[in-house]
Every structure is written in C-alpha cells, then in structure tokens.
Amino acid sequence: MLTDEFGRRFFYLRLSVTDVCNFRCNYCLPDGYQCTGAQARKRPLSVAEVRTVVRAFASLGTEKVRITGGEPSLRRDLPDLIAATSGAAGIRRVAITSNGYRLASEIDRWRDAGLDQLNVSVDSLDPHQFERITGHHKLEKALRGIERALELGVETKVNTVLLREYNLGEYHKFLQWVQATPVTLRFIELMRTGDNRSFFASNHVSGGDIEKRLLRDGWERLTRHRSAGPAREYRHPDYAGRIGLITPYSKDFCADCNRLRMSAQGALHLCLFAEQGIDLREAIVGGDHRALAELIRAAVSGKTAGHQLAGGRAGATRNLAMLGG
Known part of the structure; x- marks a missing residue:
C-alpha cells in the first residue's frame, strides 16, 4: 500500500x-493555451506508457x-486510454474530467471503453455568462452531453468554480437545476495560481x-469513500441531485489527502501546488511497471503535510490546465 510518513494512504491517481x-x-x-517551456514541448505519454x-x-x-x-477529449485516442486504464488489474473506477466540448458525440464510446464516472465543468447555466467565463458559446452542447451520460x-458530477463577479448570483438557479437533475454539483473555491x-x-x-x-x-453531509476526491458531499430529500464543496483553503484540507498526480509528460506531482514534479518519464518509457512502482513509492516519502495556498504560494502551478486541477 502506498503510504506517506503522515499515515495518508493513496488510492486515487489523477x-x-x-x-x-x-x-x-x-x-x-x-489568453488560451500557450505552448511554453520544455515540458510543454514534450509529447504526451502514449497509450502503452499510460498502461x-x-x-x-x-x-x-x-x-x-x-x-x-x-x-x-482533444486526444483522438482517448477511448484507447480509457480502455488501457480500466483494463489494469486492481483498478475499480475510471473517471474523466472534461469541459463537455465533445461530450455529446463521444460519451457512448467512452462508456463502452470502460468509463465509470464523468465530471463536466459548467461554470454557469446562463449561456451568455458561460461564454463570458469560458470564451465559448457551448453551454447547450455540454448540457446535452450530460443528459446523454445520465441516459447511459x-x-x-458537475464542477462549478465559484466566482464572485460571474456566477455567485446563480446559486439558487444551480440548486433549482439539481432539484430535478440527478448529478452531483460541486462548488469549487477558486484557487490562486501563478497566472491569476x-x-x-x-x-x-x-x-x-x-456550506x-x-x-x-x-442539507445533510454524506460519509466520504476512501477513494473519493476532496469534495464534501451533501444530500437533501427534496432534490434528485447532490451538492459538493471543494474548499482547499479550509483548515486541515490536506489531512486526509488520498491522491497523487501524473503530468501528461510523465512527471509525478505529490501535490497540485508542489514546487516541482518528479520526472519519471525514462522509467515509464522503459515499460517496467514494477521498477516504476518502486520509484513512486520512494518519491511519496517526500510528500509534505500540506500546501501553502493560504500563504499565497502556488508552487510551480502556473494554471490549472497543467495538471487538471
């Protein structure tokens, strides 16, 4: 079992x-995606390397x-990546986080490849506000994809980053949607990064x-599963859906951390806001998963007790697209 020196056990890989x-x-x-830095210019891990x-x-x-x-979903081989992940012995749950851009047309293929859970980013239920936040007039397409995923x-789950000037006024509109829609809507605190x-x-x-x-x-708080993400989830008898809260600035947020992160280029990140990743690409390309496992085990011993967000330090995270948040 993968355990750090603070007794935290890691069941979850992002x-x-x-x-x-x-x-x-x-x-x-x-300003859109900018291909900068040596890491960004490296090719992402192949299907075999992901396996x-x-x-x-x-x-x-x-x-x-x-x-x-x-x-x-910008990777055309995404169904193969999902299948490679779901086919690994010991993996019980495969999830994906998407902006919903291709969801309606692709969700059937993802489900057939082994997808169990879907997270979609929907930061507003108002089309004009959605475009103002995301730069795209794609709310209807994302909602159609969510509807199809539920049919399947x-x-x-739906991710909504709380933004005082953009969507905070939609709180009741979001709850009305959840009343009739069986999704878990997670309100996420905006996190400070190097660029924002x-x-x-x-x-x-x-x-x-x-809260x-x-x-x-x-609303009543639910018990968190050991492989669940960081959200605190709540249910209400009058609602088809649930509400989740992800609050990285709350006290002891990191005390029950159960997740590690691997970048698209093969760097292990012990925390979203670590100062740097640990480059494991050479071992990954070598294809020996046992040797790679020993490197991961050794690296986890260096995981710190918590991030330093409250002190205004975001580590090496320039933006959340680097590691998917």
Missing part, C-alpha cells in the same frame, strides 16, 4: 493526458484513476459561506 485546452476560462487560461503508469499505481493499491487535461447510466493573482483577489468566494447556506436549508 492522470493528465494532455495540458492542451481549447477553452479560455478566465480563471485558468484567459505502464496505471499498472504501477495499481500494484501499489490505487483503485481509482481520473483522466484529466487540459481537455482530454454514467455517474455524473489579481483575478483571484477580486473573485475568490469561501466555500464555508455556501452554511446548505446546512441552514436542511
């Missing part, structure tokens, strides 16, 4: 397959893999304020 994104979200890539990574993590007790980006029985300091200052909203509203209105 695996980036590209750092390219076709959206221009104002909190992440307001090696997943086998290594599975041998260390990882049960869940989330495929992220950038935008993973794919567990679906002034935007963060004017738009950050504390998830604690949302107070939920508890006041009769």
Whole structure:
C-alpha cells in the first residue's frame, strides 16, 4: 500500500493526458493555451506508457484513476486510454474530467471503453455568462452531453468554480437545476495560481459561506469513500441531485489527502501546488511497471503535510490546465 510518513494512504491517481485546452476560462487560461517551456514541448505519454503508469499505481493499491487535461477529449485516442486504464488489474473506477466540448458525440464510446464516472465543468447555466467565463458559446452542447451520460447510466458530477463577479448570483438557479437533475454539483473555491493573482483577489468566494447556506436549508453531509476526491458531499430529500464543496483553503484540507498526480509528460506531482514534479518519464518509457512502482513509492516519502495556498504560494502551478486541477 502506498503510504506517506503522515499515515495518508493513496488510492486515487489523477492522470493528465494532455495540458492542451481549447477553452479560455478566465480563471485558468484567459489568453488560451500557450505552448511554453520544455515540458510543454514534450509529447504526451502514449497509450502503452499510460498502461505502464496505471499498472504501477495499481500494484501499489490505487483503485481509482481520473483522466484529466487540459481537455482530454482533444486526444483522438482517448477511448484507447480509457480502455488501457480500466483494463489494469486492481483498478475499480475510471473517471474523466472534461469541459463537455465533445461530450455529446463521444460519451457512448467512452462508456463502452470502460468509463465509470464523468465530471463536466459548467461554470454557469446562463449561456451568455458561460461564454463570458469560458470564451465559448457551448453551454447547450455540454448540457446535452450530460443528459446523454445520465441516459447511459454514467455517474455524473458537475464542477462549478465559484466566482464572485460571474456566477455567485446563480446559486439558487444551480440548486433549482439539481432539484430535478440527478448529478452531483460541486462548488469549487477558486484557487490562486501563478497566472491569476489579481483575478483571484477580486473573485475568490469561501466555500464555508455556501456550506452554511446548505446546512441552514436542511442539507445533510454524506460519509466520504476512501477513494473519493476532496469534495464534501451533501444530500437533501427534496432534490434528485447532490451538492459538493471543494474548499482547499479550509483548515486541515490536506489531512486526509488520498491522491497523487501524473503530468501528461510523465512527471509525478505529490501535490497540485508542489514546487516541482518528479520526472519519471525514462522509467515509464522503459515499460517496467514494477521498477516504476518502486520509484513512486520512494518519491511519496517526500510528500509534505500540506500546501501553502493560504500563504499565497502556488508552487510551480502556473494554471490549472497543467495538471487538471
């Protein structure tokens, strides 16, 4: 079992397959994707290399893999990546995070390849506000994809980054949607990165304020599964869907961390906001998953107790597309 010196056990891998994104979200890539730096110029891991990574993590007790980006659907071989992941012995759950751009046309193929869970970014339910945030008039397409995923029985979650100047006023509209739609809507605190300091200052909203509203209105907190992500989830008897909160600025947020990250170029990141990744590409290309597993085990011993976001330090994370958040 993969365990660090603080006793945290790691059941969950967030695996980036590209750092390219076709959206221009104002909190992440307001100027669009820029191919800069030596890492960005390296080719992303191939299907065979992803298989090696997943086998290594599975041998260390990882049960869940989330495929992220950038935008993973920009890779034409995404169904093969999903199949390579779901086919690894010990992996019980394969998830993907997407902006929904190709969801309606591709979700059937992803499900057939072995996808269990889907997360879709929807930062506004108003088409004009959605375009203002993302740079694309694609809300209807994303919602159609979500509808199809639900028809297929794919567990679906929706990610909404809380933005004071853009979507905070839609709180009740989001809840009305969840009342009739069986998704888990997760409100995510805006995180400060190397590229969004002034935007963060004017738009950050504390998830604690949302939690107070939920508890006041009769929402009940659910028990978190050991391979679940960082969200605290809530249910209400009058709602078809659920609400989740991801609050990285809350006290002890890192105390029960259960996840590690691998970049699209083969760097292991012990934290989203670590100062740097650990380059394992050579071992990955070598194809020996057992040797790779030993390198991962050794690296995890250096994981720190927590991030330094509250102190304004975002580490090497320039933007969230680098590792999928």
